[in-house]
Structures are given as C-alpha cells and as structure tokens.
Amino acid sequence: MGTGTAQTVTVYGAYGHTGRFVVAELRDRGFVPILAGRDAGKLRTLAASAPGLEVRPASVDDPASLDRALADADAVINCAGPFALTAAPVIEAALRAGIPYVDVAAEIEANVDTFTHFADRARAAGAVIVPAMAFYGGLGDLLTTAAMGDWTTADEATIAYGLSSWHPTPGTRTAGTVSRERRAGRRVRFTSGRLEYHDTVPTLLKWPFPAPMGTRQVIGEFTMADVVTIPSHLDIPEVRTHMTTDAAGDLSSPDTPAPTATDETGRSDQTFTVEAVVRSGDTERRAVATGQDIYAVTAPLAVEATDRILTGRTHAVGVVSAGHIFDAADFLWALAPHITVEPPVGVRPTLRTR
Numbered sequence: 123m124g125t126g127t128a129q130t131v132t133v134y135g136a137y138g139h140t141g142r143f144v145v146a147e148l149r150d151r152g153f154v155p156i157l158a159g160r161d162a163g164k165l166r167t168l169a170a171s172a173p174g175l176e177v178r179p180a181s182v183d184d185p186a187s188l189d190r191a192l193a194d195a196d197a198v199i200n201c202a203g204p205f206a207l208t209a210a211p212v213i214e215a216a217l218r219a220g221i222p223y224v225d226v227a228a229e230i231e232a233n234v235d236t237f238t239h240f241a242d243r244a245r246a247a248g249a250v251i252v253p254a255m256a257f258y259g260g261l262g263d264l265l266t267t268a269a270m271g272d273w274t275t276a277d278e279a280t281i282a283y284g285l286s287s288w289h290p291t292p293g294t295r296t297a298g299t300v301s302r303e304r305r306a307g308r309r310v311r312f313t314s315g316r317l318e319y320h321d322t323v324p325t326l327l328k329w330p331f332p333a334p335m336g337t338r339q340v341i342g343e344f345t346m347a348d349v350v351t352i353p354s355h356l357d358i359p360e361v362r363t364h365m366t367t368d369a370a371g372d373l374s375s376p377d378t379p380a381p382t383a384t385d386e387t388g389r390s391d392q393t394f395t396v397e398a399v400v401r402s403g404d405t406e407r408r409a410v411a412t413g414q415d416i417y418a419v420t421a422p423l424a425v426e427a428t429d430r431i432l433t434g435r436t437h438a439v440g441v442v443s444a445g446h447i448f449d450a451a452d453f454l455w456a457l458a459p460h461i462t463v464e465p466p467v468g469v470r471p472t473l474r475t476r
Contacts (some may be wrong), residue, residue, distance in 0.1 A: 191215070323340075
C-alpha cells in the first residue's frame with residue numbers, strides 16, 4: 123500500500139472540475155494524491171500547478187492502465203463521469219488492488235448498477251465501496267440518517283434542495299444526457315419501496331426553507347441519487363427529492379455557463395440549503411445543511427469518507443452508502459467549516475468536535 127508516512131489516494135478524473143477540488147482537499151488533509159485519468163496532457167497541466175504529484179494516465183477500457191494507476195495507492199476516489207462508463211471498470215481495478223473505492227456519482231442508474239453488480243462480491247471480499255459520496259446522494263443520506271436518530275423505520279423522507287443557482291459543469295451535462303438516454307426520457311421516483319419510471323408531469327410546490335433562504339418554489343420529485351442511497355439501508359418506503367425551480371431552470375437551459383470561481387479556492391458564489399425531513403405518522407424530524415458551491419463541497423465529503431475508511435471509523439463493508447457505513451451525525455459535524463449543520467429537531471446527538 124502507500125509508502126512513507128503520508129497515505130496515497132489515486133484520484134481518477136483528477137483534472138475535472140470536481141477532481142481538482144478533491145486533489146486540493148486531499149493535499150490540505152495531508153494525503154498524497156496520485157493524478158489519474160484518460161487525458162495525459164490535462165494530467166500534466168494539473169501536475170505543473172501542483173509540483174511533486176505523480177501522473178498516471180489510465181483509460182477505463184484498458185484494465186492494465188487502471189492497475190498501474192492504483193498500484194501502491196491506499197484508496198481511489200473516482201471523479202470521472204459519466205459514471206455509467208467509469209464506475210464498474212475502476213471498481214474492478216480497486217477490487218484487484220484490494221483498496222477502498224469512493225466515487226462522487228450523481229447518476230441514479232449508475233449508482234443502482236454499483237449496488238446491484240458489486241454488493242455480493244464486495245461483501246465477500248471484505249471490500250469497501252462507497253458510491254455517491256457527494257453533494258447528491260451522500261449529503262442527503264447523511265442528513266436523513268441523522269434525522270432518523272433512534273427511529274428504525276419511517277413513513278417517508280423528503281430532501282429539499284435549495285440552490286441559489288445551478289451552473290452545471292460539462293461533466294454534469296454529459297452525465298445528465300447519459301441518464302436521460304438510459305431511461306428513455308422518462309422520470310424516476312422511489313415509491314412503495316422501489317424505483318419506478320413514469321411520465322407524470324412534475325408538480326410545483328412551495329417549500330419553507332429556513333432563513334435566510336425562506337420559502338421557495340420547488341419542482342416536486344426532481345429525483346436525485348438520494349433515492350438510491352437512502353433506501354439501501356433505511357426502512358423508508360417513500361423517498362422524494364425536490365429542487366428549487368430557478369436551479370432546475372439553470373440546469374435545463376443550454377445557455378447556462380459553467381461555474382465561475384469567485385474566491386482563491388476556486389469556489390463559485392452559489393449557495394445551498396438542503397433540508398431532510400423524515401416523517402413517522404404525525405411526527406417529523408429534520409436536519410439542515412447550508413454551504414457554498416455544490417461541486418466544491420463534494421471534495422470534503424469524499425475525502426472525509428476516505429479518511430474514515432482508512433482509519434477504520436466504519437460500521438460496514440461491501441457496497442455501502444454514507445449513512446450506512448459512517449456515524450452520520452459525527453460525519454456531518456466533522457465537515458465544518460465547509461458545511462453548517464443544524465442538528466435534527468428533538469434528536470441532538472452526542473457530537474465530537476475536531
């Protein structure tokens with residue numbers, strides 16, 4: 123595995139928008155990133171801005187190159203979408219290397235594939251594979267799990283995404299195209315304990331986000347990866363996600379530009395409020411997270427996960443979501459100052475400061 127005192131983490135897709143944030147976060151946390159991906163030129167350009175980092179070009183259709191990219195690494199974080207194409211080959215390489223795999227996939231079908239195709243093999247091997255360890259999929263799962271507290275079941279979970287705007291990266295647009303093609307343009311929801319594809323016209327709702335965002339119009343059942351991660355370990359038959367109408371409009375418009383950096387870390391000025399509400403009968407519990415830049419904040423989520431896996435602060439093996447493998451409340455509070463979290467109402471967990 124890794125050499126010396128610093129642990130090494132291969133970042134596949136290191137030169138992408140999110141990959142660059144992950145590389146920077148790994149360095150800030152004392153890890154040594156290994157820069158991997160398909161485009162050798164882009165890798166060398168990135169390495170020039172971060173002297174001392176190793177470059178290992180690799181393609182998902184060349185298993186030997188992936189093996190070289192993961193050789194002697196302690197873990198791999200896959201940041202290269204569309205994950206419908208990259209997840210399985212990189213997971214296979216991680217299994218061959220015997221190292222943990224984390225990705226930041228927001229694609230619903232790609233995450234379903236990971237659970238479906240690798241659950242038994244990973245469990246049998248004692249391997250750790252954490253898909254969707256990102257703003258979509260991971261954060262909502264952690265918030266919902268924390269909100270559940272001591273509940274073992276709930277009637278429904280709703281995650282409302284309040285985004286001030288959504289300037290999608292080229293990778294987001296490509297992944298969205300792949301997902302739409304896979305579902306033949308249909309929409310998807312999680313209801314009665316299963317994923318269901320449908321053509322129902324979306325509804326518009328008013329969602330009372332906490333201040334300062336306040337009540338905003340949202341698209342109901344604007345379904346994100348949380349409908350895969352949450353039901354993978356929580357007994358909740360109805361899971362839905364909502365998205366602010368303005369952000370959804372940004373995403374759907376072909377004229378919306380990519381994110382623009384507004385500070386020295388490369389973050390955009392986008393802000394977000396994510397509210398997870400779980401209901402059992404007439405009782406609701408909730409947890410709220412606020413922060414800046416959904417792409418940038420994915421980096422501390424993925425790197426914190428990798429750190430906890432490598433230090434044994436985990437509850438499970440196999441293909442597992444964030445809320446399943448980690449102590450959700452503790453993980454969320456460890457994300458400060460990247461994310462501000464309000465504890466679940468009436469369920470204030472024991473928190474560890476760091």
